[in-house]
Amino acid sequence: MAALHETGKGLSQGARNALPLLIFLLVGFAAPLLAVIAYSFMPERSFGLVHSPTLINYAGIFTGNSYISFGWSLSFAAFTVCILAVVCYPIAYGLSRVFGRWAPLLTLLFTIPLFVSENVRLYGWILFFIKNGVLLGTLKSWFGVELESWLFTRGMVLLGMVYVYLPFMLFPMTLGVSMVPNETREAARDLGASRFQVFREVELPLSMPGIMIGLLLTFVLAVGAIAEAKVLGGQTIIPITHDIEIAFTYAQNWPLGAALAVLLMIVVGTLVLLVLKRFDLDAILGRR
Amino acid sequence: MLKSPLSRRNFMQRSTALAAAFAAGGKFTIGEAEAAREKELNILCWEGYNSAQVLDPFRQSKGATVKAESLTNDPTMINRLRAGETKVWDLINVNNPWARKIMLPEGLIKPLDRAAFEPYFEKMMPAFKAPYKWAMDDKGEQLIGMAQRFGPYSYVVNTDKISREAAEDQGWSLFADPANAKKYGILESDDWNVFNICCIAGFDPFKVHSDDEVEKFTETAKQVFKGAKLVGDIATMNQSLVSGEIDFHMTGGTYSASPARADGAKNIRAITPKSGPMEGGKGGISWIEITSTVNNPELSPLATEFLHYVQDPKTAHVVAFAEGTFNPVAQMGNKECFDLFTADELDAIQWDSLEEEMARSVEYDIVPDYDKLLDIMTAAKKEASAG
Incomplete structure (x- = not known):
């Protein structure tokens, strides 16, 4: 064993072994990120990294109305997370405690949509909700009820986001709920705790790791959402990701797109760090 | 205690070997591709040219690997070339002004053999007769692309x-x-x-x-x-x-x-x-697509062959009604091509009013x-x- 860890003057055996992965991460993850950051300091509408750095793109963002897009992305992500937390907790509880032998089948049903492209699923909703489509067409022909279409509204964007990101909240949450030992519930009940007290003081804190991971994962994914606003919302709202896409495509303004992307990373990163500071994942995972 | 580090080490060794093999494989593939560009063609285009209906007969007749990527806006395609992908693509298909006003001056495309390709314009609809403005450079000397859908x-x-x-x-x-x-x-x-x-x-x-x-x-x-x-x-x-x-x-x-x-x-x-x-x-x-050869240092010889191929009346009809959107093609000026269109197809592309609508339009x-x-x-x- 000692021979295995013989390092000499160079890198340790572990570091040498980790080198391929490290290079892969550097090339695959850090390099594109650095390129984006570097581009954000290039003059507007330039296509190389050979120019003198400038803050003009950031200045343009702060004087323009990109705050509207940031606002939409962050608020819709926050709404999505709140709705999913309320919707998913009972389902997660059911999957781990109530549904018994049906739980794997239900889990499968929640998983299957993930095998279908997000865009296909969203276009499916279009056919369902469109005027004279599956829902409104059926109501009209069977019951003579003629309702206004709900498509291309902000509500539909939210519905689409809740629908798309549900599994990303549900599965970590189910894991969290299933981590709570039944004995702790029984002990709390034996000590006279009410059902609500058991939920508030035992279930919720002990399942918090799963809930937190679900909240963070869903939030980060939802801030990056674009298809829901484009397909179901008919661009009723322009999320920041769409703003970035326009900058990189029609506007041919890579530096502006890069600056928007960097700001989005900073905003999301800061929010996530603030949450992590408030809820120490290590502590709730029981590592210390 | 011994088993775990050893298996981890084995895993790392295998991973390293795999990564090395992958790298070598990647290098080999690139090298092989460079050597075999006469059997490879890469097309950056609007949808339709990337369809199996258009590409498969060409692939089969040439025994070639043809990759076509479709995008739905011109600036993105031009940006791909600007970003260094002139080494990747052989043909680019965009709307009329880009070849003449942007891509040629920026050195992103290269001219075609005028003697070989200009005769095709004589068989196109009257508006496309040679020298066709959007297929020529500013001086009207170089042929920089071929017209088809519009x-x-x-x-x-x-x-x-x-x-x-x-x-x-x-x-x-x-x-x-x-x-x-x-x-x-x-x-x-x-x-x-x-x-x-x-x-x-x-x-x-x-x-x-x-x-x-x-x-x-x-x-x-x-x-x-x-x-x-x-x-x-x-x-x-x-x-x-x-x-x-x-x-x-x-x-x-x-x-x-x-x-x-x-x-x-x-x-x-x-x-x-x-x-x-x-x-x-x-x-x-109105818009008119112009397909040009990319200024690729190792341009595939299949690029110009493909441009000849899509001028064929039958292929032009397939291009007009390839999957996605359906469009008139300049080759409809040739009776042999026009006769291939059914009454329903002509109705789909509003042939009845096409001429007057084009006359009421300025070109993009x-x-x-x-x-x-x-x-x-x-x-x-x-x-x-x-x-």
Whole structure:
């Protein structure tokens, strides 16, 4: 064993072994990120990294109305997370405690949509909700009820986001709920705790790791959402990701797109760090 | 204790070996590709040229590997070449002004053998006779691409809601009429939407604009986006027109309406306004695709062979009705090609009015202050979304 860890003057055996992965991460993850950051300091509408750095793109963002897009992305992500937390907790509880032998089948049903492209699923909703489509067409022909279409509204964007990101909240949450030992519930009940007290003081804190991971994962994914606003919302709202896409495509303004992307990373990163500071994942995972 | 580190070490060794093999494999593949470019062709294009109907016969006849990537806006394709992908692509298919005004001056494409390709223009429709402006460089000396698909592209109406005549007479003011708020959609085609907003505002898009015009553009953009029920892709526009969600949409033309018409929705019709603010009082805008050879240091010899291949009357008909959108092709000037089109196909591409619509349209061009106008329009779109 000692021979295995013989390092000499160079890198340790572990570091040498980790080198391929490290290079892969550097090339695959850090390099594109650095390129984006570097581009954000290039003059507007330039296509190389050979120019003198400038803050003009950031200045343009702060004087323009990109705050509207940031606002939409962050608020819709926050709404999505709140709705999913309320919707998913009972389902997660059911999957781990109530549904018994049906739980794997239900889990499968929640998983299957993930095998279908997000865009296909969203276009499916279009056919369902469109005027004279599956829902409104059926109501009209069977019951003579003629309702206004709900498509291309902000509500539909939210519905689409809740629908798309549900599994990303549900599965970590189910894991969290299933981590709570039944004995702790029984002990709390034996000590006279009410059902609500058991939920508030035992279930919720002990399942918090799963809930937190679900909240963070869903939030980060939802801030990056674009298809829901484009397909179901008919661009009723322009999320920041769409703003970035326009900058990189029609506007041919890579530096502006890069600056928007960097700001989005900073905003999301800061929010996530603030949450992590408030809820120490290590502590709730029981590592210390 | 011993088993775990050893298995981890084995894993790392295997991973390292795998990574090395992968790297070697990748290098080998690239080297092999470089050596075998005569059997490889990469095409960057609008949809249709990437379809199996178009590519498979070529692949089979040449025994070649043909990769075609389709994008739905010109600037993105040009950017791909600017970003260094001239080493990747052999052919690029974009709308008319880009080859002559942008890609050739920037050294992104290279000229074709005029003697070999110019004769094809003689068999095309009369508007395309050689020397065809958009296929030539500024001096009219070099042939820089080949023409094929084209069409008028202004707006589309549901004729059950607005008659063709009324839509043609009213022109772009359809989109400025407050009575039409939330009755129309906007195709997610931002470059064309800049042109359209200029037309709605009452001035020619293809020139440098005065401060007053820019101000008018700003107001119009805000008003048009606030009044729109939705902004979306072609499929969504056609779905919304057919279902009754909207009555009309911009930008649109034969290109976008033809799939709905081919599917039987003959009430969906591309409209070219009878008059407008452009040169000669024209109100419509048309596009013509030009396919050019990329300035690839190792250009595949198949690039020019493919350009010959798509000029064949049968292939030209397949290109016109390849999957996606359906469009007229310049090769319809050749009777051998024209006869391949069925009555339904001609109806889908509105052959009955094509000539007059093209005559009422100016050809798509570069907007000198496009960047400024696009930024204003993007801001207006965001402002409209804020309510």
